[in-house]
Amino acid sequence: MSIIPISTIYRLVTLRLGYGAEIADECAKLIWKDQSRSINYSQIKTKPERIPGMLWDKIVIHSDNGERLVISGIKKKSSESSLQVLTQRVGSYQVGLLNPAYKQIKGSYDSFKSAFSYRYTRHSKIERWKAENKELTGQLNNDFALQFMPEEKQKIIGKFLSLFSQSHQIRDKQNQKFIAKELSSFQEYFDKVENNPLTERQRLACIVNEDNNLVIAGAGSGKTSVIIAKAGYLIQSGLAQPHEILILAYGRKASKETDERIKEKLPNVEGVTTSTFHKLGLTIIGESTGKKPRVSKLQEDTAEFYKIINNFLTDLTKSDKAYNQRVIDYFVTHLIPYESEFDHQQQGDYFAALQEGDMRSLKSRIEWAEKRSGRKSLQQEKLKSFEEVVIADFLFVNGIKYIYEHPYKIDTATADKTQYQPDFYLPEYDIYIEHFGIGRDGSTPPFVSQFEYTQGIEWKRGLHNKHETILVETYSYEMKEGTLTDLLHSKLEKRGVKFSPLSFQELLELLISIGEEKKADQFTELIVTFLDLFKQSGYSFDTIRVNANQHPDRPRCHAFIDVFEPIYAEYTNELNRSGTVDFSDMIRKATDLVQSGKYKPSFKYILVDEFQDISAIRADLVKSLVDKGDDTVLSCVGDDWQSIYRFSGSDISYTGNFEEYFGYTKKVPLDKTFRYNDKLNDFSTTFITQNPAQIKKDVTSHTSVPTNAVTLVEYYEDVDRAIQHCVDDIQTKHPEKATIYILGRYSFSKPAFLQNMAKHYPEYTFKFDTVHGSKGKEADFVIVVDVNDARYGFPSKIANEPLLDLVLPQSETHEYAEERRLFYVAITRAKHHSFVLFDVVKPSVFIEEIRDERNGSKYHFNQISTEGVASAPPDFGTCPSCGTGKMMMRVMPDGRFFFGCGHYPFCSYTPRTCNACNKYPLIKDGGYYRCKNPECGNVVSGCKQCSDGVMVERRGKFGKFLGCSNYGKTKCGYTEKPL
Numbered sequence: 002m003s004i005i006p007i008s009t010i011y012r013l014v015t016l017r018l019g020y021g022a023e024i025a026d027e028c029a030k031l032i033w034k035d036q037s038r039s040i041n042y043s044q045i046k047t048k049p050e051r052i053p054g055m056l057w058d059k060i061v062i063h064s065d066n067g068e069r070l071v072i073s074g075i076k077k078k079s080s081e082s083s084l085q086v087l088t089q090r091v092g093s094y095q096v097g098l099l100n101p102a103y104k105q106i107k108g109s110y111d112s113f114k115s116a117f118s119y120r121y122t123r124h125s126k127i128e129r130w131k132a133e134n135k136e137l138t139g140q141l142n143n144d145f146a147l148q149f150m151p152e153e154k155q156k157i158i159g160k161f162l163s164l165f166s167q168s169h170q171i172r173d174k175q176n177q178k179f180i181a182k183e184l185s186s187f188q189e190y191f192d193k194v195e196n197n198p199l200t201e202r203q204r205l206a207c208i209v210n211e212d213n214n215l216v217i218a219g220a221g222s223g224k225t226s227v228i229i230a231k232a233g234y235l236i237q238s239g240l241a242q243p244h245e246i247l248i249l250a251y252g253r254k255a256s257k258e259t260d261e262r263i264k265e266k267l268p269n270v271e272g273v274t275t276s277t278f279h280k281l282g283l284t285i286i287g288e289s290t291g292k293k294p295r296v297s298k299l300q301e302d303t304a305e306f307y308k309i310i311n312n313f314l315t316d317l318t319k320s321d322k323a324y325n326q327r328v329i330d331y332f333v334t335h336l337i338p339y340e341s342e343f344d345h346q347q348q349g350d351y352f353a354a355l356q357e358g359d360m361r362s363l364k365s366r367i368e369w370a371e372k373r374s375g376r377k378s379l380q381q382e383k384l385k386s387f388e389e390v391v392i393a394d395f396l397f398v399n400g401i402k403y404i405y406e407h408p409y410k411i412d413t414a415t416a417d418k419t420q421y422q423p424d425f426y427l428p429e430y431d432i433y434i435e436h437f438g439i440g441r442d443g444s445t446p447p448f449v450s451q452f453e454y455t456q457g458i459e460w461k462r463g464l465h466n467k468h469e470t471i472l473v474e475t476y477s478y479e480m481k482e483g484t485l486t487d488l489l490h491s492k493l494e495k496r497g498v499k500f501s502p503l504s505f506q507e508l509l510e511l512l513i514s515i516g517e518e519k520k521a522d523q524f525t526e527l528i529v530t531f532l533d534l535f536k537q538s539g540y541s542f543d544t545i546r547v548n549a550n551q552h553p554d555r556p557r558c559h560a561f562i563d564v565f566e567p568i569y570a571e572y573t574n575e576l577n578r579s580g581t582v583d584f585s586d587m588i589r590k591a592t593d594l595v596q597s598g599k600y601k602p603s604f605k606y607i608l609v610d611e612f613q614d615i616s617a618i619r620a621d622l623v624k625s626l627v628d629k630g631d632d633t634v635l636s637c638v639g640d641d642w643q644s645i646y647r648f649s650g651s652d653i654s655y656t657g658n659f660e661e662y663f664g665y666t667k668k669v670p671l672d673k674t675f676r677y678n679d680k681l682n683d684f685s686t687t688f689i690t691q692n693p694a695q696i697k698k699d700v701t702s703h704t705s706v707p708t709n710a711v712t713l714v715e716y717y718e719d720v721d722r723a724i725q726h727c728v729d730d731i732q733t734k735h736p737e738k739a740t741i742y743i744l745g746r747y748s749f750s751k752p753a754f755l756q757n758m759a760k761h762y763p764e765y766t767f768k769f770d771t772v773h774g775s776k777g778k779e780a781d782f783v784i785v786v787d788v789n790d791a792r793y794g795f796p797s798k799i800a801n802e803p804l805l806d807l808v809l810p811q812s813e814t815h816e817y818a819e820e821r822r823l824f825y826v827a828i829t830r831a832k833h834h835s836f837v838l839f840d841v842v843k844p845s846v847f848i849e850e851i852r853d854e855r856n857g858s859k860y861h862f863n864q865i866s867t868e869g870v871a872s873a874p875p876d877f878g879t880c881p882s883c884g885t886g887k888m889m890m891r892v893m894p895d896g897r898f899f900f901g902c903g904h905y906p907f908c909s910y911t912p913r914t915c916n917a918c919n920k921y922p923l924i925k926d927g928g929y930y931r932c933k934n935p936e937c938g939n940v941v942s943g944c945k946q947c948s949d950g951v952m953v954e955r956r957g958k959f960g961k962f963l964g965c966s967n968y969g970k971t972k973c974g975y976t977e978k979p980l
């Protein structure tokens with residue numbers, strides 16, 4: 002200890018007589034009266050400073066936590082020596098602290114080096130080393146203390162610290178060296194393991210063994226080759242024993258194929274585990290519980306599954322009246338997805354939805370079925386909205402007689418107004434029902450004038466009031482809010498209407514009697530699909546109810562869940578009763594056993610093929626095997642461009658967010674396709690990357706050709722002729738033997754004449770498949786049929802039952818994202834050339850996109866027009882009334898014709914036929930009417946007084962003038978000056 006001399010003047014001036022300061026063994030101390038303040042030397046990371054004054058000096062000491070100790074009043078002549086003593090004391094104290102840490106450096110160096118013991122060094126290994134040495138570097142990272150160390154030691158410490166901060170750069174360099182070495186040591190192996198020598202990237206995918214690895218493949222880029230070659234490499238390089246490798250595949254078939262390929266390509270290897278997820282689940286449960294579970298027979302026998310679900314439905318509806326009501330309500334109100342007028346900007350779009358949905362009431366379908374044998378010209382009741390169908394069927398299943406659009410009992414017809422027909426009339430009760438298409442606030446759909454519509458409502462209400470007739474009102478918003486039938490029930494009950502509801506069994510029998518048993522089957526199918534996906538999702542009922550609240554068709558979702566929940570309970574009971582599990586249970590139970598430590602995975606390397614198809618519960622199982630394994634390396638091979646199984650639970654987001662889910666990942670993109678040429682590669686890549694969410698890849702082809710590899714083929718109605726045209730085209734360019742793959746979005750696109758084709762063209766092998774079925778296969782030529790704008794077109798507009806969104810992985814925001822991938826899969830099956838066929842009157846959006854001139858030279862393709870195209874009806878224009886209906890020519894039996902809207906009977910707009918060419922309609926365009934005939938070009942002014950008259954030339958007393966064409970019809974007397 003040494004005392005810091007304090008000036009006497011200071012003590013006198015500041016009246017601090019007992020003031021003193023000392024440099025103790027471990028701290029600097031300030032003493033004043035009976036208190037003292039001190040700073041420990043270990044806290045000092047900067048040199049104390051001396052501040053000279055006039056009469057005395059100061060020394061300021063900073064601690065590393067921001068505190069200051071100011072020693073004032075130091076005698077001027079001894080302040081410098083005091084500072085030196087203090088600094089020396091602090092220095093030697095800190096060197097004392099640093100020495101044990103310094104001694105550990107060598108050990109840390111060695112452990113760092115051992116991380117690189119002749120192998121690919123993983124991120125986690127370095128991270129672990131860093132974690133172990135974090136405290137040590139914290140101690141050494143002390144510049145102030147370091148300056149008191151001998152220079153030699155300082156250098157060593159500096160080196161160690163920079164090693165710590167650059168450990169990953171060092172790892173990268175070492176790994177690069179290692180990869181280069183392996184590439185040359187294993188060159189022969191990589192040259193010969195597959196039929197073709199592996200590409201540089203495929204080799205990399207084998208050698209790189211990061212904690213997690215994602216090999217991003219493209220079509221025909223040799224995914225499975227990587228899996229096989231990697232397994233062989235791991236064994237040959239001594240990284241793994243065969244039994245430490247697990248290769249996971251989805252289907253039994255794929256797993257078997259992998260197994261066979263390993264036997265063929267790696268003949269000396271035995272004991273690699275190839276397994277499906279299900280088999281792995283069974284093994285895990287069996288090994289860890291001692292009891293291998295029995296799989297429910299329902300998982301393999303779909304017919305039996307349907308039967309049992311139907312039995313549950315029958316039993317529940319028979320024993321539970323409220324449940325029976327729920328099922329009936331679902332059938333009446335929600336069997337088909339609801340479309341609201343309010344959700345469409347153009348009336349024509351709503352009309353298109355009406356045309357796609359069956360707008361016939363149950364009553365009219367029954368009448369139709371009864372009378373079909375007799376009169377064929379019976380007019381069927383076509384209702385005007387989804388809501389009207391619900392009301393009609395609600396009345397029907399409750400045994401309430403109604404007449405649709407029955408003329409009101411009082412005559413209201415005038416010169417320009419037809420007789421008033423309320424929507425529904427209940428003859429037994431003398432009640433009228435009007436359904437008003439308004440929102441809760443009285444608003445109308447975008448294409449309906451709220452003013453006029455509200456006036457109409459007021460007129461009707463006034464009329465019923467005046468004549469004291471009963472009017473029951475319903476509203477569009479009641480359907481949206483899910484209260485339409487409940488409210489109608491109570492409104493009618495109040496007015497004395499008696500209900501005698503059908504039972505579900507009676508409803509089923511009715512449907513069967515009119516040939517609509519398919520509707521009941523589809524409902525069962527929906528329940529089975531929903532149940533399967535519900536289990537795969539791992540969601541609870543609470544979760545799907547929350548999802549339902551956010552669904553655009555909320556009431557339908559809840560109605561379905563209400564029907565589904567008791568069936569699900571029965572199903573679970575059934576599994577328990579029979580002591581069996583289903584596939585989803587198996588995977589979830591296996592995951593639980595791994596996570597809880599009851600099963601210890603022994604795999605060092607897990608390889609997953611077709612990773613883009615993984616579902617949530619399967620991803621969880623893989624993750625648990627990696628997390629609970631002993632330093633397990635995960636390698637997945639997948640192609641996000643070919644992810645086409647969302648409908649069965651595949652979640653593409655696991656590929657997109659791979660690293661977020663599994664942890665540190667090295668991605669190796671495969672960059673070469675072996676299947677097709679550069680032109681098909683360019684075309685398909687351009688097409689798939691229109692969706693910005695797809696991973697960008699730089700794929701090149703092994704062959705280069707000078708001509709286009711895609712041909713758009715237009716036809717009119719006769720698709721068979723178009724296919725033949727394609728085959729003829731193939732024949733001229735490729736007369737030798739070849740395989741031709743005909744692909745359809747749906748199985749019903751299969752051409753009937755396929756066998757004849759084989760006879761006609763013996764040099765070619767023909768095969769048909771759905772696009773889904775074609776995954777993983779290839780042919781010389783591909784013909785994709787029905788790329789049309791239709792419900793069952795390509796893209797398909799009904800890809801998913803919207804209810805399944807409650808249990809499916811989140812859908813993507815890009816429109817037709819999955820259909821786009823399907824189209825990509827279709828055209829990339831071809832080695833040489835793909836033909837894309839579409840009907841000239843309804844090309845799909847994909848065709849429009851490809852041939853859109855605004856895309857410039859984005860797509861390169863050929864075009865073929867088959868003979869029938871010339872006979873296709875011309876484009877007569879679009880309906881100016883509903884906005885989207887196509888104008889159609891209607892020919893009457895006597896040969897005369899007129900034009901009408903394609904959305905008839907929902908849109909009854911009929912334009913005038915052109916007075917100049919008499920071949921095309923005149924379509925309204927602002928104040929004019931234009932002929933759509935490109936060879937005519939006739940333009941006529943519209944009448945400025947009435948809504949649909951045109952100005953025609955007439956002759957009067959004073960010569961020619963223009964007058965309204967409605968002069969004779971509605972007495973519109975509007976005229977314009979002579980020409």
Ligand SMILES: [Zn+2]
Nearest residue numbers: 880883902908
């Ligand atoms: Zn129309």
Ligand SMILES: [Zn+2]
Nearest residue numbers: 915918932937
């Ligand atoms: Zn014309």
Ligand SMILES: [Zn+2]
Nearest residue numbers: 944950965973
């Ligand atoms: Zn007029």
